[in-house]
Amino acid sequence: MKVQVNNKEMQFDAPITLHELIIQLGIAPVGIAVAVNNQLVTRALWETTLLEEDNNIVIIKAACGG
Amino acid sequence: MEKLIIAGKRFDSRLFLGTGKFSSNDLMQQSICASETEMVTLAMKRVDMSNAEDELLSHIAAPHIQLLPNTSGVRTAEEAIFAAQLAREAFGTNWLKLEIHPDPRYLLPDSIETLKATEALVKLGFVVLPYCQADPVLCKRLEEVGAATVMPLGAPIGTNKGLMTRDFLRIIIEQANIPVVVDAGIGAPSHAAEAMELGASAVLVNTAIAIAADPVQMAKAFCMAVKAGRMAYLSGVAAERFGSHAVASSPLTNFLND
Numbered sequence: 001m002k003v004q005v006n007n008k009e010m011q012f013d014a015p016i017t018l019h020e021l022i023i024q025l026g027i028a029p030v031g032i033a034v035a036v037n038n039q040l041v042t043r044a045l046w047e048t049t050l051l052e053e054d055n056n057i058v059i060i061k062a063a064c065g066g
Numbered sequence: 067m068e069k070l071i072i073a074g075k076r077f078d079s080r081l082f083l084g085t086g087k088f089s090s091n092d093l094m095q096q097s098i099c100a101s102e103t104e105m106v107t108l109a110m111k112r113v114d115m116s117n118a119e120d121e122l123l124s125h126i127a128a129p130h131i132q133l134l135p136n137t138s139g140v141r142t143a144e145e146a147i148f149a150a151q152l153a154r155e156a157f158g159t160n161w162l163k164l165e166i167h168p169d170p171r172y173l174l175p176d177s178i179e180t181l182k183a184t185e186a187l188v189k190l191g192f193v194v195l196p197y198c199q200a201d202p203v204l205c206k207r208l209e210e211v212g213a214a215t216v217m218p219l220g221a222p223i224g225t226n227k228g229l230m231t232r233d234f235l236r237i238i239i240e241q242a243n244i245p246v247v248v249d250a251g252i253g254a255p256s257h258a259a260e261a262m263e264l265g266a267s268a269v270l271v272n273t274a275i276a277i278a279a280d281p282v283q284m285a286k287a288f289c290m291a292v293k294a295g296r297m298a299y300l301s302g303v304a305a306e307r308f309g310s311h312a313v314a315s316s317p318l319t320n321f322l323n324d
Contacts, residue, residue: 006112025115031123032113033155040151058112060152062122064094065109065138066084066223066272 003055019046032061067296070267072245073193073214079104081292082247084272085126093281095125101285107134107163110153134163134195141168143183150187162187165197173223177204181211188212197249200231205238216242217249217270224273226253229260239265255291262295263303
């Protein structure tokens, strides 16, 4: 299965949840938000959200700004 | 001094601080402290998976600081609503600095999209502080659809030109029933003091502090200017006298000749 994560293509052989993806990427789970195909997926749903072929995943965090 | 109240929350400080353009997170953190601000803006970016990054939030978050995520980078109301939802999830706050500026050259806010987004976001439970044109009619419309403040610009973002919109800010302040925060263009403490003397409820400053040779000292200078300007406003600033003749402030009795 192929997905895009922050514009980078990633390949997975077995089913994977959003929660597992975030752990695998080594991203600290605080202070971030995750969207799949331009829809916010709240933290409570990470463990039950299975990635699907061609999902476009965006993971954001804080940046400096005025 | 009396507190600033926004959406029922009380603030001692009337200086909001942006976190862009500081040369380091440590300097930014020290400047936040020196400014005595209780409202700090931040933006969002995609996580860089190839580099370990310094955690910005750890330099900002404190019990007395209200985080104010912005929607910088969005071009439409629809994008702003999506960004707002991401911000609420990431930072655990429903407060939002709404900014929609589709043109990167002048970064001027799109009034129509800003009004649409404000109305929709208020219905979704956000506390919306829209960055907007210094347009008195628009500011009334934003107030009517539930904006928590209006944040009209003094001059384009990052220009340090001061209150180019002064006459319109006066009208906005006169008409508003919600706090008016002058945002953008404030380049010196004197500009901030002037905004406060006009009756603004607060000012938002970023570039002028962040790019100063000594940002921490400049943050302190802005803190003092905002307090001085507010105090002057509450004291009743003397009206400007038209005409060129002087008006003596000492008695002109001819005590030597009498």
